[in-house]
Amino acid sequence: MGYSARQLRSTVTAGGQLELSLAMSEVPDPATDDVIVRIEAAPINPSDLGLLFGPADMRTARASGTPDAPIVTADIPGHLMSGVTARVDQSLPVGNEGAGVVIAAGDSVPAQALLGKTVGVIGGAMYSQYRAVKTSQCLAFREGTTPAEGASWFVNPLTALGMVETMRREGHKALVHTAAASNLGQMLNRLCVQDGVDLVNIVRRGEQETLLRKIGATHVVDSSTPTFKEDLVAALSATGATLAFDATGGGTLASQILTCMEIAQSANAKEYSRYGSSTHKQVYIYGGLDRSPTELTRNFGMAWGLGGWLLTGFLQAIGSGKMQELRDRVAAEITTTFASHYTQEVSLAEALQLEAIATYGKQATGEKYLINPNKAV
């Protein structure tokens, strides 16, 4: 028996090409603790694009194949091939998270309990018509939640919760977030309002500030204005924020944030210390919107840290009890605090159209795509 499922695949070839295509995969009948989910909604997150596009230069993308079985090919700059040795010539499925309906279940009680339910699913390969997953990879939504409403249940909600939780665990009292008008940024604003946490939003354009103010953001700083540095220092002084999450990674933004934190912290210093404030200032890079090198002008004393922040590492660190608590909260607030919005819902084939790729590949604020693998072409 089993199910045949159409699935989106990404391959990096030894010849230096990226190939995107659709392939059929066999989904077996469910094992005891497994369920089969008909995936009806899966977002294209920035965190999916790394696997989807690899290091390819998508400006070179060209289409071939048929409308029903499109193929997209793009060139990978030679010097970037060494970074993807481990995936060469493997046809990899894509899509971190999604939601759908449980259409078959194994014999176990937890599996049977999910039969017919709308669930969020995590575990990769979500740009597929059907997925066999363990019950622990599922989150059952309340009656009435649709797959489209629940599709982005894991990456953004748990990242937002993870940022606030990291702040508490590491002893900071407020947060800074860059690229703050993103879907995740808006979610983080709702969460911080809910939890009474001060949040400094850094945006890159005036209209993004307007958008965030509209949803109740108090501290919004626009990095494109000449008063950016002063505005940021003022917001950091007002909130006491000494922890930032940076989605961009490259350039000088992380350095500027550390500098402004140091200025805000030193304003209360009683005597000169050539090592700067003794308050630890931390920036975590959790995304790579800007792939250029990170440049630090170290004028922020010695009590600072910069590092990578990865949701999976955070979830491992907090343990399964806390993890369950966070998941339960997501299920309860998936249509409010953790709601996501999309500009397009596309089929698997439509997701491989060059025009679509050019749009969601930009990772522009407000342009978010949702794939429905069971939508007809």
Added chain:
Amino acid sequence: MGYSARQLRSTVTAGGQLELSLAMSEVPDPATDDVIVRIEAAPINPSDLGLLFGPADMRTARASGTPDAPIVTADIPGHLMSGVTARVDQSLPVGNEGAGVVIAAGDSVPAQALLGKTVGVIGGAMYSQYRAVKTSQCLAFREGTTPAEGASWFVNPLTALGMVETMRREGHKALVHTAAASNLGQMLNRLCVQDGVDLVNIVRRGEQETLLRKIGATHVVDSSTPTFKEDLVAALSATGATLAFDATGGGTLASQILTCMEIAQSANAKEYSRYGSSTHKQVYIYGGLDRSPTELTRNFGMAWGLGGWLLTGFLQAIGSGKMQELRDRVAAEITTTFASHYTQEVSLAEALQLEAIATYGKQATGEKYLINPNKAV
């Protein structure tokens, strides 16, 4: 009563000048738990130069005053003045550590016990003939230890111990050290040999490699050679080092270390992960030999950290019991594991000669000065 002590001073003027000079300071009779130490040896450490020179361009240094009361003046680039606002127009004494003989003591038992003893002292202003300090700022050496042997008892020994202790606390199994042929670097090698800790030494010149091999270093990598990257990966693979202490700070070295750590860690990876190895890789910048910006090419996954490392912060974190244990070890091994070597012993006035400043200001490996504030001019 009390003592009159000649003392070296550093002033940043509102007019944008650095002024180094000698001044007299009054040392009061000792309070109950204080002792008066006649300082006979105080090293010029890299960590003293920040306070001594501030952000001045020492190539502009010129001499005035008299042989007995020399004055050195140098220009401070205008854009660097904002970093030293807190010390403007204050005549600041200099010198983090030193050693000498206790010539007077307060009434307390611990103070009286130090009378006549040769002690190491910490607490600033050590480029002075006499210092009144608390007994807790002193470390009594064994009979026969000279002030010159004990002068560098705190900064380098506790930094070396702190690096190894940080490695253990943060769960790493081996260490990387840059500028590894320095006095501190040689000390760290002796300590690691003693404690059976694998150490990867990064040096900048062939003769530094020779020097380290001579004192028993196993892993020495020369960053000036074309095979640097391969050599570093090999040493990191052999040792499993995922923690580095970088004395330079600027440029691309920290980034290269993280990259090579990632390559060494990924060599054993079973499957491709676009987030890289899940093993945390950490570089601490503890010095600033290179004041240029730090540039990170983030090709080392997401499990990484970069940060400042400051001895005082480390000592606060470990608490007083552990601190005492480390100090006791320094006292026991001050002429072996923690021995320092100097190229020059100079008086206070000699330390302000332009030629001397040009030499110790370079922070060149093997050029280390010792000030004897009680040496005649």
